[in-house]
Amino acid sequence: MGRQIYEAVVDGILVGGVYGLMAVGLTLIFGVLDIINIAQGILVILGAYLSYALSVHLHIDLFLGLLLTVPAMFVIGVAIYWAFMRPLRGRERTSMSLLASYAVAIIIEGILYWIFSPNYVQLNAWYVISSVRVFGFYLPYIYLFGFALAVALVVVLYMILYRTRFGRSVRATMQDQTASRLIGIDVNRVAAVTFGIGVAVTAVGGMVYGATSGGFNPNSGYDLISRLLAIIILGGLGSIGGALAAAVFMITLESLVSIWSPNWAIVVFYAALVLVLTVRPSGLFGRQGVRLQ
Amino acid sequence: MHPTRDQAPGGPPAGASHDPALVIEGLVCGYGGGDVLHDVSLSVPAGAITCVVGPNGAGKSTLLATISGLLRPKRGTIKLHGESLAGKSPRQILDMGLVHVQQNHSLFRDMTVRENVELGGYILRDHALLLRRRGYVEEMFPQVAQWAGQKAGSLSGGQQRLVEFARCLMLDPSLVLLDEPSMGLSPKVLRTVFDAARLMNAQGKTILLVEQNARAGLRLSAHGIVLENGRVRLTGSGREILEHPEIGALYLGGAVTRASGPAPGDGGGAPGAAH
Numbered sequence: 001m002g003r004q005i006y007e008a009v010v011d012g013i014l015v016g017g018v019y020g021l022m023a024v025g026l027t028l029i030f031g032v033l034d035i036i037n038i039a040q041g042i043l044v045i046l047g048a049y050l051s052y053a054l055s056v057h058l059h060i061d062l063f064l065g066l067l068l069t070v071p072a073m074f075v076i077g078v079a080i081y082w083a084f085m086r087p088l089r090g091r092e093r094t095s096m097s098l099l100a101s102y103a104v105a106i107i108i109e110g111i112l113y114w115i116f117s118p119n120y121v122q123l124n125a126w127y128v129i130s131s132v133r134v135f136g137f138y139l140p141y142i143y144l145f146g147f148a149l150a151v152a153l154v155v156v157l158y159m160i161l162y163r164t165r166f167g168r169s170v171r172a173t174m175q176d177q178t179a180s181r182l183i184g185i186d187v188n189r190v191a192a193v194t195f196g197i198g199v200a201v202t203a204v205g206g207m208v209y210g211a212t213s214g215g216f217n218p219n220s221g222y223d224l225i226s227r228l229l230a231i232i233i234l235g236g237l238g239s240i241g242g243a244l245a246a247a248v249f250m251i252t253l254e255s256l257v258s259i260w261s262p263n264w265a266i267v268v269f270y271a272a273l274v275l276v277l278t279v280r281p282s283g284l285f286g287r288q289g290v291r292l293q
Numbered sequence: 294m295h296p297t298r299d300q301a302p303g304g305p306p307a308g309a310s311h312d313p314a315l316v317i318e319g320l321v322c323g324y325g326g327g328d329v330l331h332d333v334s335l336s337v338p339a340g341a342i343t344c345v346v347g348p349n350g351a352g353k354s355t356l357l358a359t360i361s362g363l364l365r366p367k368r369g370t371i372k373l374h375g376e377s378l379a380g381k382s383p384r385q386i387l388d389m390g391l392v393h394v395q396q397n398h399s400l401f402r403d404m405t406v407r408e409n410v411e412l413g414g415y416i417l418r419d420h421a422l423l424l425r426r427r428g429y430v431e432e433m434f435p436q437v438a439q440w441a442g443q444k445a446g447s448l449s450g451g452q453q454r455l456v457e458f459a460r461c462l463m464l465d466p467s468l469v470l471l472d473e474p475s476m477g478l479s480p481k482v483l484r485t486v487f488d489a490a491r492l493m494n495a496q497g498k499t500i501l502l503v504e505q506n507a508r509a510g511l512r513l514s515a516h517g518i519v520l521e522n523g524r525v526r527l528t529g530s531g532r533e534i535l536e537h538p539e540i541g542a543l544y545l546g547g548a549v550t551r552a553s554g555p556a557p558g559d560g561g562g563a564p565g566a567a568h
Contacts, residue, residue: 165415172401172412179399182361182392183460184384184416
């Protein structure tokens with residue numbers, strides 16, 4: 001039993017790190033644009049299918065393929081912003097964004113069904129199949145590689161936000177759009193690039209998800225988006241550190257409950273969300289707390 | 294009593310021998326629904342402090358937002374040192390030397406004071422210039438340098454105002470728009486903040502401020518403009534408006550007790566309030 005718990009915790013942290021990266025993209029988009037991107041789940045799946053296409057048809061290694069899929073998802077993100085999100089203005093922006101991004105999700109889902117059929121596929125590579133003994137038990141390499149890459153990318157995102165001129169403009173826009181415009185920040189450009197970055201991370205999330213989830217199809221985006229939404233709400237909307245902490249917490253919790261009953265795992269996931277929000281309505285690191293830390 | 298509208302377009306501004314810094318003619322502006330500004334014409338003399346007063350909803354903040362490019366006017370022209378601002382973005386207007394300090398809480402609260410000040414020079418690509426300007430600004434406001442490492446949100450209202458002033462000076466602007474600098478401040482703190490505005494003015498910055506606290510604002514200013522229902526009701530020297538009986542009763546809370554007399558430094562061509 002103790003051993004199972006230990007394994008569940010390690011598993012939860014490793015998978016949680018990857019969910020954290022996907023959630024960071026989602027919460028960054030909300031923080032800067034006040035937009036909830038419901039399409040984030042299907043975009044992860046799109047990222048997974050891009051990796052799938054590259055590895056099956058062009059025999060490009062999954063990690064190497066990210067050099068193509070990450071920029072591709074960035075461009076897709078910017079395009080979605082310009083076509084669907086930029087026209088949303090005013091007070092209803094957030095609620096309208098739910099509808100607009102849901103439409104985007106349905107469109108992408110339809111295209112994926114059309115191209116790839118509803119059959120489940122999985123990403124494969126030697127590091128998906130072979131395992132290595134770490135922390136006292138066997139794990140496929142992909143869990144370690146995926147976690148390492150997710151952590152590295154979060155660090156990169158953090159450095160961009162806190163060490164670059166562009167990052168400063170993003171943080172300024174998150175805090176006060178009008179004040180940002182008045183010091184000469186082009187908030188439309190910041191919004192487009194931020195949306196692009198928020199979507200680009202789904203390429204990485206999708207690749208790792210596609211290799212570790214035991215199969216996905218175009219319908220898998222819904223399960224993902226509901227988890228990601230729960231994670232960013234728990235972490236406090238707009239908080240990057242919160243999204244990371246909540247991702248690791250939630251996935252670990254789910255993985256722990258699965259020892260006892262896999263059916264209850266997902267229930268506990270949302271029960272924990274409700275419970276935490278009852279005590280702290282703004283999430284663990286909500287707006288009243290320290291944002292972005 | 295015939296309150297005069299603004300002086301004839303292009304006419305000599307009150308108390309300034311040279312060209313005005315800012316000239317506005319026939320400005321109409323609003324937010325979607327109705328117009329907030331109806332045919333506003335005014336000019337802001339270079340090198341002086343000009344104060345716009347008027348009741349709530351007169352369109353004072355809208356006026357500033359339109360000048361700085363946050364809002365697009367429906368009609369009318371705005372010229373800064375003779376150059377039209379039509380169709381220019383806030384960024385382009387900053388490049389032309391006009392900065393706008395918003396009403397209350399425009400600092401980035403989760404950032405340090407130093408980051409805030411440096412963000413004032415966001416559009417400067419030359420890092421050496423940015424550092425030089427920061428040095429100049431911190432010399433002008435030594436307190437701001439002392440608070441450098443603190444989160445802007447942890448400062449008091451008056452302290453935040455000083456940081457906002459410091460931030461806006463990073464671009465070495467020729468014209469500074471101040472929206473309600475007195476808002477929420479105690480009389481003592483207000484004096485410090487107005488002293489800082491005077492200091493900016495002494496450094497050669499033309500200032501256009503909007504004030505709910507009309508009496509304090511007009512005392513600070515060489516020139517006054519009364520805005521009412523989106524129209525210019527009256528212009529003149531700060532003192533003339535302060536002492537104007539009707540205006541005094543309406544906006545200043547009763548007659549002004551100060552002895553009337555010719556406003557110093559306001560000779561020649563002072564239009565507006567008739568006596």
